[in-house]
Amino acid sequence: MSDSGRERRLALLVCLLSALRVAVFSVAFPFFGNVDEPSHFDLVCKYSRGHVPTGLEPWDRDAAELILLYGSPEYFEPAAAAHPGSSRGPRRPESVGERAAFEREVASWAATENHESTQPPLYYLIAGAWYRVGAWIGLNGLWALYWTRSLNVVACGVLTWLAYVFARTAFPSSAFLRLGVPLLVAFFPQDAFYTIGNDVLLPVFGGAAFLGLLSLVRGEHRRLASHAGTGLLVAGTFLVKFSGVALLPVAAGMAGFAALRRRGGERRAALVDGAVMLAAAAVPIAVWCLYNALVVGDVTASAEKVRLLGWTPKPWATMFDHPIFSPSGVVTFWSQTLTTFWRGELVWGLKRLASPAWDLFYSVSSLAFVAASLVAPWSFKLESGLDEPPMRWSGLVLFVLSLAFLASISVMYDFGECFYPSRAMPYLTSGRLALSALLPFAALYVSGLDAVLPPRVPAAVRWTLLIGLVALMTFFEWQMSRVAFASAFNGFHAL
Secondary structure, eight states: OOHHHHHHHHHHHHHHHHHHHHHHHHHHSOBOOTTTHHHHHHHHHHHHTTOOOSSSOBOOHHHHHHHHHHBOGGGTOHHHHHOTTSSOOSOOOOSHHHHHHHHHHHHHHHTSBOTTTTSOSHHHHHHHHHHHHHHHTTOOHHHHHHHHHHHHHHHHHHHHHHHHHHHHHHOTTOHHHHHHHHHHHHTOOOGGGGSSSGGGGHHHHHHHHHHHHHHHHHTOOOOHHHHHHHHHHHHHHHHHOGGGGGHHHHHHHHHHHHHHTOOHHHHHHHHHHHHHHHHHHHHHHHHHHHHIIIIISSSSSOHHHHHHHTOEEOOHHHHTTSGGGSHHHHHHHHHHHHHHHHHOOOEETTEESOOHHHHHHHHHHHHHHHHHHHHOSOOOBOTTSOBOHHHHHHHHHHHHHHHHHHHHHHHHEEOTTOSSSOSSSOOOOOGGGGGGGHHHHHHHHHHHHHHHSOTTSOHHHHHHHHHHHHHHHHHHHHHHHHHHHTOTTSHHHHO
16 A cells, blocks of 8 residues: 555544544533524524524424423533532423423513524524434434534534545645644544534634635636635635635635736736636625625624623724734733634533643643744645745634634623623633634644654654643543533443
């Protein structure tokens, strides 16, 4: 077997390990996680029946029943979280009295509004179709819920393969980076991958789009349909989650760079390719925004959600009074955002499933390795012979713009009585919203790790360090999540 064949087999093995890890953690965590998992499941149910919300809408009755039946109190109740194995598990309202009380709870849910109703539709269209497949094969109740989560398993397997293709494109001469990048992505300890939510497709669409943009910059002679496909992936990133808007200026910039670096007929061809890509991205986004304007009355469909959360726009002059414009504010925003970018936001008994030591490592190592990647005294070459600053610098810009999106929300609103963000801590630090930049970030991180090691260090040492880091991350992730593994509400106890 050739070296390339062995490498692809290793990459496939890493993909399978990624899918297996996500499957295990997805079964271990009971329903419904604190990161709006009930809201996302409600929308999956609605889209599975072909219903697209026309504004903030009440909860779906069937979804409310499943949420009340199978939801664990352990995320929000410290007393229940302290003894995860002591509960009898999901409810079974069997007596007439219990059933009547249960119906009143369902009716109460069905009378309130789901604040996520106006989210972009792409994840819910895909997850809704997936949910219908589960119903078609006879899955219902708790198993329908876990089937919905199993979409994450497929998504993370695909994401890991995309990471391999991405690294192979950006670093064709380095076996360590070609396999090291997908290895980090495969074991990236982001707990948003274990619950129902649109975050899981953000790095898939964002990574695939960025890979297509690299092909555009490289000047690969592809059919216009391929560049149109890249544009659709760019649009798809936005239509999965609004924070995917960070990819739009990056796509425009990379298209412009692709044209400027060429001459004559090649420049004209690059301009055509870029125009096709941008048009393909613009049309679906414009259609969705027009739908929002006509049906919801708001181009972004976010005004009603902001109202429900109790946020109010701040006057322009007061935006710069925000603490983020101070050194301590920058440190607070960076550290909290980078830690949630890595490990997510799940709580247990209202306490973060987190380690202060690992949080410090994530925020400091991210800054150090990304910087090392950018200032390294070497430059990677593409097979075409062109220097490859676009991958590194465009990836950095995408990551920075994704964080800037969170920072802009932080300064734009007075958060009123909202629990998070709040007036006391007016920072939106949900790093999962920046996951569209996961693949280029992982490439920068691993190449930075490679850069801080002297060239004479053997490959075996590099692999030992990276595999050791991944193993430690996974072990401590399990350590922090072991309370969930003991929960009587999770899938292992239902088997």
